[in-house]
């Protein structure tokens with residue numbers, strides 16, 4: 001053994017996941033904690049966060065909750081203070097919080113535009129900036145931004161969401177270049193449609209059949225697919241990787 005497996009361990013690492021109250025964020029928080037990370041899970045819904053934290057502590061792992069709205073920079077500053085107070089450091093930041101509507105571009109309202117952009121792009125940027133400053137002081141850190149296959153491909157009804165995710169992937173490259181001298185690796189994880197409870201109803205019938213026809217490996221993404229990728233991008237195993245968007249999409253983007 002050359003110790004390769006141990007490079008994937010996250011024992012002693014401190015990780016924050018935004019939007020961790022449900023869906024992919026919840027699964028990623030549980031997944032990272034399962035390989036040793038101490039967690040701070042954040043979103044706007046305290047009750048749901050408590051339930052996720054219980055799942056983590058029931059596994060014998062540490063989880064703190066912090067209620068924050070990523071569209072409010074003062075909330076992110078408060079989260080930074082909380083991280084430093086509780087753990088004194090931050091190794092892993094998963095920017096997962098997102099908001100989407102599925103509507104033709106003609107029908108998008110001003111408020112819907114703001115919610116998608118302010119949550120998924122502006123909020124993500126200020127989480128990178130404000131929480132990433134902890135990593136800069138340490139000269140090491142891993143940031144994982146949730147992108148999507150729609151950063152590189154399009155379906156009707158997802159115009160603004162696709163623009164946000166293209167922005168996320170490009171911003172990821174820009175921050176990777178700028179922050180490499182500080183030891184901060186910035187990558188994006190881009191899933192195809194993922195079987196989470198919040199999407200289960202939407203992923204049926206004709207829509208499901210269409211999605212499956214676009215995915216060469218013939219199935220939707222499972223939470224485990226994303227967890228394994230997030231563990232890799234969070235761990236020392238990926239220390240020479242930065243600025244990448246890693247598609248976890250069964251071949252969707254490759255198919256064009």
Ligand SMILES: NC(=O)c1ccc[n+]([C@@H]2O[C@H](COP(=O)([O-])OP(=O)(O)OC[C@H]3O[C@@H](n4cnc5c(N)ncnc54)[C@H](OP(=O)(O)O)[C@@H]3O)[C@@H](O)[C@H]2O)c1
Nearest residue numbers: 019021022023024043044045069070097098146193194198
């Ligand atoms: N599911 C998919 O098929 C899929 C595919 C590709 C990419 N993605 C991306 O993966 C991420 C998670 O998707 P999901 O399907 O799991 O979403 P989801 O089930 O709708 O959950 C969204 C999460 O974001 C949080 N959130 C929303 N607005 C927030 C805000 N202003 N401040 C803080 N937290 C906020 C929500 O928590 P609270 O309501 O408690 O705040 C919730 O925990 C998103 O970035 C999404 O674009 C998802």
